[in-house]
Structure formats: C-alpha cells, structure tokens
Amino acid sequence: MTATDTAVPVLELRDVSKSFGPVVALRSGSLRVDGGSIHALIGENGAGKSTLVKVVAGVHRRDSGVFELGGESVDFSSTADSKAAGVAVIYQEPTLFPDLSVTENIFMGRQPLTRGRRIDRQGMYDEAERLFDRLGVRIDPRRPAAGLSIADQQIIEIAKAISLDARLLVMDEPTAALSGVEVDRLFAVARSLRDEGRALVFISHRFDEVFALADTVTVMRDGSYIDTLRIDETSPSELVSLMVGRDVDELFPKVAATIGEPVLQVSGLSRAGVFHDVHLEVRAGEIVGLAGLVGAGRSEVARAVFGVDPYDSGSVRIGGKDVKAHDPRAAIRAGMAFIPEDRRKQGLVIDSSVTRNVAGVIRRSIAKAGLLTSSMENKAAGPWAGRLEVKTSALDMNAATMSGGNQQKVVIAKWLATNPALLIIDEPTRGIDVGTKAEVHRLLSELAGQGLAILMISSELPEVLGMADRVLVLCEGRITAELDRADATPEAVMHAATHHLEDAS
Amino acid sequence: MSTPTQTPHDAHGAEVSTGEALLVEPSRLSPTRRAITTVLRSRELSIFLVLVAVVVLATTKNNSFLFSSDGWRNFLLNPSILVLLAVGQGVVIITRNVDLSVGSVMALTAYLTGRLFIDHPGLPIIAVVAACLLLGAVLGLVNGLLVAYGKVPALVITLGTLYIYRGIMLTWAGSDRINAGDLPREFLRLGTRSVLGVPMLTIIAVLVLAAVGYYLHTARGGRELYAIGSDPDAAVLYGLPVRRRLLAAFVLSGALAGLAGALYTARYGTVSSSVGSGIELQAVAAAVIGGIAIFGGSGTVWGAAIGAFLLVTINRALPSLGIEDFWQRAVVGALILGAIVLDRVLAARQARKLAESRDR
Amino acid sequence: MSTTTQAPARTYSAYSAPLWQRLLLTRETAVIALTAAVILYSIANVPNFDGPLTIKFLLQDIAPILLIALPMTLVIITGEIDLSVASIMGLSSVLLGVLHEGGMSVPAAALLALLAGLACGALNGFLIAYVGLPSLAVTIGTLALFRGIAVGLLGTKAITDFTEKWADLATGTIGETKIPLVMIPFAVLAIGFVVLLHFSTFGRGVYDIGLNDEAAHFTGVDVARTKMVLFLLSGVVSALAGIYFTLRFGSARGDNATGYELQVIAAVLLGGVSIFGGRGRLHGVLAGVVLIGVISSALRLESVTVNVTNIIVGLLLVASVILPNVLAAASSRLPRKAAPAAPRESHTHENAASAGVTTRGSDS
Amino acid sequence: GCGSDDGGDGGSGSDGGSSSGGGDLSITMLPKNLGNAYFDTSTDGAEKAADELGADFEEVGPETGSPDAQVSYINTVAQQGKDALIISANDPDALCDAIDEARSADVKVVTFDADTNPDCRDLFINQATAEGIASKQLELIADEIGGSGEIAILSASANATNQNAWIDMMEKELADNPDYADIKLVDTVYGDDEDQKSFDQTEALLQNHPDLKGIISPTTVGIAAAARYLSDSEYKGKVALTGLGTPNQMREFVKDGTVGSFALWNPGDLGYLATYAAAALVDGTISGEEGDSFEAGELGEFEVGADGTVLLGEPFTFNADNIDDFDF
C-alpha cells in the first residue's frame, strides 16, 4: 500500500462485516484495489474470502462497514446493480444455465440487439467465437452448456466475465479446476486486462499462482483483515504464517510405509468415449497418484472403479475378489471408500447435519436389525468428527454452512468410519487452504502407514509428486506412463500427460 | 499442475489444444443446413407428424372428420381454449414453475363474463373481454407474488389458489348460473363465427401463440425466462430480474386463463360450477407432450400448442377410429408417457453421440 | 485475532441442542397444536360436533387420505411426487367390482386389485427410478392412463352388489367404540411407515435422496431401488384405499375418488413436508390430514358450503408454506440475538450460535 | 298416534316418531349437486313448502354429483339429528349405508327426482312414471322426424337411475310399438350432466351418424348443451331435438326453431311435494305404507303408491306457444 496511495482506488472495503444468523462469516474485511493492478486475496478455508466477494458482487448485503467503488460509497442490493456499476465476478461455483447454448450463457441479459429489439443471434455467435479465440479454446458456441466438464464451465465463466468489459474483475478460485495450459492462458488474459488499466481481484490457494500473477496480496484470517503486502516484498512462508497464525512445518509429510499385498487390481477397464484398457494396481500401504490433464478421464476411472458409473469391459478386484460393476454398495462392502471431487454435490448431503453425513455410510453396520435412532448415529459419528477436528460448533450443524476445508474433513471422516481397505480420493485438497492441506496430507500419509491402500487423483503436480509412491499418468483415457517415486519428475509426468497422440501414431 | 508449465501447445500450433479432446468443435455446417437439421430434429415436428397421422387416420375412416364444414370447424375450434391455456402454462413451466390454478381462474372469469352481461346489459364485448383479461392477470399476479416473494414452490401455491379461486367463484355464483339466454347474441356468435373458414377463437389463439412464441425466441426477456428455468439460483447470481420475470410469467398465464374463460362462455354459452375443473392437468399435459421440459429451461410454446391440438383431436378421433370414448383418457395417458419416454431416448442418443465424438 | 479459544471435550452432548428444544420448536408441533386447537374450538362452539357419531364419520372420511398420505410422505421426501394415487384407487375399485361381478369372492378380487395397484406402482417406479424420468410428468401421464383404464373397463356404470359381510367390515366399528375398523390396518401401516422412515437405514436413505440424490448415490444408497420401493408402496396402499372406498360406499365406479391426489398432497404439505424433498415427518402429516378433516366436518355441521371449506383449506396450505419464510425473513431483520424464534431456525441454538466461527486451538 | 312399524328399524323408528311430534320441524335438502338450475327450482319449491309449514329448512350439497360426496352430507344430517332429509340420489345403492345410519338416528328420508333402493328410504317422490316420461319423449321425437329415421340418446351419466329406466322403457316401446317401426335407435351417449361434455358428445353423435334425424336428451343439462350445439351448426333444422328441459334454458332455442317441443314436470312442485311428504312422515300422518294419504298444500291430496312411491303427475309439453307462460 505504498505506490498508489494518492490515486483513488477502484475498490475499497473497510471493516465490512457479514453474518448469517449465528455464523459470523466476515468480521472486519478490508480490501483496497487499484486500477491497473492484480490483487490476490488469500486466507484459510472459511476465512471469509468468498463472502467478501459476494458482498462486492451484491449477492449479500454487508451488515456494516465501508464499501466504495471508485471513491463513491455504494450499496448493491442485487448482482444486477454491481454489474451495472462495472463489476464482473467469477464465483467459486460455476453458475451456468445448462439448457442454454454456451453463447447465450455468456450474453444473457445483454444480448446484442438488432431492429425491433430483436436479439442478433449471428452477431452473438461471432462475438463468442472471438472470445474463445482470445482464450485459446475451441468450443462450439452453439452447443448447450449441459455436459461441459468443470474446467470448460470455468472457461465459460471467464469468457462471460471478460466480455462484461468491467473496470473491476473479481475471480474466486478460477483456477481450481484448470490445468496448467488453461491457467497460463487465463493469466495472459488477466495481464492484458491489467495493462488496459482495469483492477483485478484474484483468489487462489496456490501460492505459485499468486506469485506468478499478482502485484499485491491481502491476507485474511477468521473473517478479518490481517495485512496487505507487495508481492515482491514477501515470500510464501511469510504469507503462510500470516494466514495460519503460526508456521506450517511441512507441506508433504510423506513417511515411508511398508508396502504389502495388492489390494486393488483393475484390469482392462474400458468405457466407450471415456477411458480405454486401464490396468492399475494399488497395494496395501501404498499411495498411488493418478496424474493427467483435466479431462483426461481420471475421475471417470475412479468413479467406474467404485461402481458409481458403469463400464463396458474389464474387471475390478479387491483382495483378489471380483467386485460387482456399477454398484457402489458392493464396492463399499468390498472395502472401498471414495472421496469424490465435487464435495458439495457428490461428497456430502450438504443440507444435512454433520452427524448424518458422518454416519451416512456406516449406518447399516451401526443399525440393529435395520433399525436406527439418532442417538445411535450421534454415538457413532461423534468420535470421528472429533478425531478429524471438524471445526463446527455443533454436530447437528448443517454441512452447507461450513467452509470448504471443514466440509472436506467431514467427507474424510465419513469414509474413514467405514474402516476401508482402499481409499480413492479425487482432488483431496481442491480449494483447501495450506494449513488444512498439510493436515490432509499428514493424514493420508498416516493412513498409508497403517496399511491402507490409497489411490489419489490430483491436478496439483507437487501434491502428486510429494505424496505418491508410484505415479500413473492418464492421457485421453489411456494410461501412458507408470513412474516410480524416484523417476517421477515433473517433466516425465507432463510428457506422458500430453504426448500420447504422437506416441500412438 | 502449476509449476512446470511447458505448453504442448506452443510447440505444435493452436490445433493441439488440451481442449481438443474434451470440447466439441465449432460446427462447420452451413446456416441453412443447420436450420434444416434443427427443424428435423425438433420435438415440435415429431409431435406435429403424430397429429397429422391421427387426422389422416380418422379422416380415412370417416370422411366428415375433416371434410365437412363442421368437421373442419371443430378441428380448429375445439382446441383453441386449451391452446391459450397451454401457451400460458408453457411459459410458466419454462421458468421451472407450474400454474395449477388456471382452471379455477378460467371458471372465475367465465362467470364474470356472464355476470357483467347480465348486470350491465349495454356493455361492449371488448370491455367484458378486457375485464376478464384484467381479472385473470390480477389472479395470476397473486400467484406470482406468492411464488416470487414467498420463496415457495409454485406447485404448492397454485394448488392452494386452485382451491381458493374456485371456492370464491362458487361462493360468488351461489346457485346462479349463466345460460345462453342471458348473453348477447353477438357475443355468442364470437364463439362460433368463422372468418374465411377459420373460427374466430382459433384466430385469437393463434395470434396469442404467435406473439408469445416470437417474444420467447427473440426478446431478451424471453431468453431470460429460459435462463431462470434452467437454473434459478444461477439466474439470481447472474443478476437477472428473476422476480419481475416470474411475476410476468404468472400474470401472462393468469391473463390467458382469463381470456380463455371469456371465450369459454362465448363458445359454450353456459357457465356451470364445473367449468375448467381438471383442465389444468390437460394444459400441463399439452405442454409436456409438446416438448417443454417439466423442470424448465427448454421447449417452445409452439410445441405446447401442437400438444393441445393433439390432445383434443385424439379425443375427437377415437370414436371415429372405433374406440369407445371411455378409453380416451387411457390413450391420452399413454401419449403423455410416450412423449416423455421419447424425449429421454433422444437425449440418450445425443449423449452417446457426444461420447463418440470424444472418441475420435 | 480470534475471540474464542476453546479446547472442548469433543463429545456429542457438548455440540447438540437440548432434545426438548429440538423436538418442540418444529413445524410438526405447530400443526399438531393447531389441530388440537381447532378440535377444542369445534367441541366448544360447533353444535353436534361433540356428538357420538362425529369421530366415526370423521375417521371414515379421512381414512383413504390417511392411508395414501403415508407412502406419499416418503415419496415427496425423496423429492418426487405421485399424482396417480387417486387413479390407482379408481382402478382398484373397478377391478374389485368387475372381478366380483364375474363371480370371484371379495377377498380374491381384492387381492388381485392390490396386485394391480402394485403393478401400477411398478410402472411409475420403473419409469421414474430406472428410466430417470421426472415424476411430475410421469404421474400426470399415469394419472390419465390408470383412470382411463378404469373408466374404459366399466364405462360410467357402477357395480354395487357386494356381499353385506364385506361392506359391513368397511363401515363397522371396533366393538362398542366409535372407532371404525379400518383404523386397525391403518394403525399397523402407520407404525410400519414411522419405523421405516424415522428409525431405519432405509429412511435415512430416503432423506438423503431428497436432499441430494447424487451424494446419496456416492454414499452407497441405492437411489433407484429406494424410489422403486416407494412407488410400489404408494401403488399398493392406494389400491388398498380404493378397496376400502369401494366397500364403504358399496359402489365400484371408474370415477371413484377423482381429485383425491390433490387432497392428499395438500394434507402432506400442510403437515410440513417440503415439496423440494428432504424435510418432513410423519406425525406432522397425520396431523395435517386430521386438521383438514376436522375443518370440513365442523364447517359441514355449521352448514357452510363446501366452497368455503375449499377456500379455507387453500388459504391454510398457502399460509403454512409462506408463514415460516415470512417469519424467518422478519426475524433476520431483527437484532440477531432475538433470531431463533422462527421454527425453521430451531436447529441452531444460542450457545452454539455464540461460538460462531472458531479457530483451531492451536496457539493455546 | 304413530303406527309406524316398518320392518327393519322397528322399535327405534316408532320412538322417534313420537318424540319429534312436538318440537320444531327441521329439514335438510340434498340435491345431486349445487349450481344446477333444475335443483334450484326444486329447492325453491321446497323452501316455499317449508315456509308454509313453519319448518327450519336448509339446502346443502356437493359441487359435483358423486355419491361419495353426498355421503358426507348425509352423515352430517345424522350428526345434527335433523327430522328429515330430502335427497336426490347420485347412486341407488352407494348411499344406502349412510341413509340407514341417518334413519337409525331418527331422520326421515325422502328421495325425490332420483331414487335409491326402496328399502333404504322412507318415501320416493316420483316426478312422473317412467312409462309416462319415456312414451312422451318418443311421441315428441316421432312427431318431429315424421315417424321414421335414425335417432340417438344423449343421457346424463351411465348409472343415472332414472335416465336408465327411461331409456329401457324407450327401447322396449320402440321394439314393441308398430307406430315406431321405422325409427331406429342407433346410439346412446353420456354427457355426465356436464355442459362441455354434453356439447362435445352431441358433436360426436352427429359426426359418427351422418344420417341421424333426431336426438332425445332426457336430462336438462344435456338438452340445453345439444340445443346450443345444433343452433349454430349446419344441422340446425335438419336434426330434431327433444327431451327433458327447463323453459328458461330452452326458450331461446324454441324461439329460433332449433327445438320444436320438449317435456318436463315442474321441479318446483316436486320439491314442494317432497317437503310436505317429509313433514307428514315426521309428524306421523303417514308411515310410508301403500295407501297412506296426506295433504300437500296447494297441490292437494296425494296417496302413497306401491314401493313407497308418491307420483307427482304427468309430464308437461312445452312449445313455442306456451313457453312464455313459465319462468323456471
């Protein structure tokens, strides 16, 4: 906060607070963003970043505090107001209209018009193609948004926000679902917007991105403003200690475990259009990393193995016994646990209590003759929630009101309660802050040490390399490399993840 | 995937984007070919063909089904009222709501029509119709306000107002009823008159249909209705005027039900306590058969209108086809099920195509 | 920075609101209280309401709705809906009549009618659970289809010659009391459904599906089978209600029980079940059914026309879903300490509330 | 003295008779459904009689004519302990249990317009004999179509007791009476006493039977709907229509020539007579036995016939010459 103290900032928030009923989401949030700069906002899960963003966007109304845009005090009551004032926002969760075309999604409510206030469809499609060109992606502007992967959805969101031509662009974890290539393109666009003099706010849990992109960074903790620093005057470890309020010892606390018998054996697994002839094996005590670009089909393989999705051919065996296809219950009975990538939609019954969620899978075993009472569930769930230090004020609190990191802990607790032999975990730390991230990693490591077989899917290369005993790389639905921990370099993994086409032909 | 960002893309030019594998490429069809395939694949066309088949079958069995002045007139005239309701219902369903109160609104305005003519004999027809439109719009507004501001699903609200509005109509009417004799001749003629062989009611219904269909396709407001139905939460986050649009949709549905009430009186001349009871489900059925997804976001009012035609025409055709008219409802039910199963089959085929296109 | 640094003993009791509070401040309690109030008021003010016949007629009238409301509650909690129940009643009624007329004994005909109900439920369930079609659309279709078959089989005739013995069973009472016999099977079913919904793993699955069916699927709940079972139950219980209806009125007709689906749904929603799924309890629903029954009975005794009853039921339905939202909105505008007045917010209680967002006790 | 000793109810029946002799007379009228012009007229007549008798009178009823809806009202009357119930039954059998229950609560039950099984009510007030009605309508239609050609019937619902009885009679007479040898009944359809359905059924009839010469609609809703249809179709004047209707509904169509003539009794008189009969039952003047007789105000004296039936009289023919003399 030195160089541009004199100029009027594009966005200024001071001591903004916001509560939801009893939950204080934001105590005193402050943020000052100048034109022509990219401002990173970081903080632990639940620090209140998204809430702050939503106040700026007009989704929530602040309870108190100062909110100025271009020096003028504003008070948005809807997102339409903020849009009109030149604020574009990419929310943490994509918000698309699945039935409408990609183009309509981008231009909804402000479509170009021709004579008689009719929508100019052709003009709209042309404009969309120009946007996609700028982002370097190829998407049919006429295809419906339904069926797009999370990454594609995020790209549409970005196109939407850019096309708004706003003076302030706020991006809440836009890169969480993106691969390196797409992140790079996004950053190129972001820099060009900055150079046009616009102000950008960028939220991410990945420090390398923060340091690669941002000019200044604001740290939040527990709903409060902590500090604002110029990026070239700080270091990751300083930011971490500001965020957490203490030092984080080690991000990848990998401990050596004795590797035992094979637990999971997948052979020849195929599903038309998604993955082909996948072989893999995970042994007791081993962490196998499944790497690849977004859209490579890693999640699909995991889902098929667990039985959530069907597969066309191949077999899945646990401890030498075949597991029935397309039947999650059979998979659970065989000793599998599966933590999916989208925790709000797949991992949790989000509107249910922590207790019900944690006891969700084990309820069949805690029930007596199929009968079950709440107190039986509470007794079973309490210790697990406690063990993972789920930060909730009450076990009967709604999971929906918890921050991402805490939600992830609830999901992990729910699966550990089943006492599994194999844990499949898809993006274990997506959207999770450093502090919690280290905890999750320590936990995984510890579990492997206790003899659990773990199949870990991650888009974060450091995570894969830091945690896995063995790395499998998937490219366009085929396994293109199997690398031991010693051989697994970033270059080797990236090569396998991208060079399938040339190798094959 | 953060640190080592060497882009495969830089080396090989734009073609090898990572998106290649996962995105469906921009289509290379010419605009005309695209338009033709769109029409050919459309749900409206398939349902229209079913309608044609029904008419052809019935006419071969019994010439006068279509080729008598009454047959032709009834073919156009009978569905008109349901078309109006289906158009209104269609718009509401597109926003992921439903309006079950239309039958009751229709009953109220049908009675209002009679009442006005009896109590104010000199009143011009246009004023009475306007009054019906207005009353319908107000009743629709009540639905809309409750749905938009009460944050309660429309199914519940309009189920409640279905009871309330009909209760009001019956209480208001007491044991009175409207007979043809109470109504002015020109008004009754409106219900049966034809212009160039096309009944007035049909002309009115088609005009309404054209206006609404055009608006939905080409106006921002129309597209926003689709967006709201496609994902209401996203629409709020997006900053669309969700409440205003919902109100408009319910007001439209109410107003069209109001108009339908007035036209009902013109056509049938009598207003009894059971006017329009159960017609709400027919209107929903017409919309669903016509390809409007029950969870909003897709479909057109053209489809809904053709659906209404099909429903009514099938009813009329069954006796000609030698099926006892007791079985009409069963046929209608089978038709609804057939329509939604067909939708699912087509959607599954489309999904398979997308998967195959990724396999290339 | 943080204000609360607690190192709590992590036992359940430290987290949970007191049991009485969670039980009392609910939507169900409100419906039950309202029902009790209306009954007391009617006894005091409506002539003949305290007469000996009231309870019998009341229970006889609401018996079919009580019956169907049981499976309907579960169906709606999974986020689906079954509009075809009344048509299944009509179809089972016609089958009972036609088969009986064809020389079959009443129990045998009733058994076949129940099987037909099961088949109807299976069609609904198959299309909804396994083909994945929206239940609103499917059951609008089967509403027409089943009713159409019923009317098609019997036209608009009626079959009325049922053996006295069976008709008496439908209208009889338990011993000297004024409780109709039909309440016995109802009570058995009601207990069964309460256990199924509230005290079984199946019931937990039902709630999970209603709140988030994808997550439920990922957790090993067999979503399709659960829905299938519910629609089967709905079909067979509707058929049972249809048989009762037929024997009570001694008349099998294609148009029996027309429009009952809306009455059942109105009662279920009035009882506090969310149409979005995931919320609602059976005792609230049963109170909802009784409430509507008592109101219509009292108003009939006052010779108020059925129109007014309909208006009141409609208003109740609308008010019952609007009011909680209005109260919640109003209380959120008040200073926060006064908040948990609205029934919806009863989950979070004051002590838990003040903790707010806590930090890990790491620095302690 | 009340010498009631009709079988089933035995003792309790006679107890009731003596106790209700003194107090106020309370009567409930339950038509098939409300909002039906025909029943409104009969209720007016009943109300007039109740006034003359100084009785408490009340009309209740369901929206739509179904037996289960009527049962609730019969139950209510039993709960209220009214003295008498006058009812037009939607189903001959389905109501009997409820009526039995009411009768065991000392309610006298008089049916009018549409009867139940004779053993479950006390008295039936018959508007006209079935033979009379049937032959009257045949006579009218034969007249209009010149004694030969195809005719069809548009009835109420398929299990409407009285309509079915008339239709049976008509079929029999068509077969037996040589005067009608050239008339062929080609179809019977049901409009369920709903306007729109009857209207649409008329259309279907005309379409499916191109040679149709005449339609008989023995129900007031049906005939009005059919007349509305004919009056602006190509069939006006070509297809004859007759049946049972009320003058107010039919006036316009008689005047414009769609309908030549139609028949009906006076429903007001029907309600009036039913009320007097109910009063006579309550005060014990009659017990419903064949041969009992009672005074019915301005209509004079009536005698109970076989099966506990009281006959109002012969149906009356309305045509262009006399229709303006009536207002109901």
Ligand SMILES: Nc1ncnc2c1ncn2[C@@H]1O[C@H](COP(=O)(O)OP(=O)(O)OP(=O)(O)O)[C@@H](O)[C@H]1O
């Ligand atoms: N609608 C809501 N109702 C109740 N509590 C909420 C709501 N939204 C957020 N919260 C709470 O407010 C706090 C801040 O949440 P927020 O989403 O702003 O965190 P965040 O910093 O974006 O976290 P993350 O990095 O996990 O996205 C959390 O404790 C969360 O549980």
Ligand SMILES: Nc1ncnc2c1ncn2[C@@H]1O[C@H](COP(=O)(O)OP(=O)(O)OP(=O)(O)O)[C@@H](O)[C@H]1O
């Ligand atoms: N919702 C969807 N509908 C249709 N196809 C999808 C959908 N989601 C993903 N796909 C397709 O499935 C394949 C694999 O998708 P996905 O993005 O989940 O892979 P992934 O390797 O798990 O990536 P990540 O987990 O990093 O997002 C891709 O070809 C993608 O286009």
Ligand SMILES: [Mg+2]
């Ligand atoms: Mg966030």
Ligand SMILES: [Mg+2]
């Ligand atoms: Mg994935």
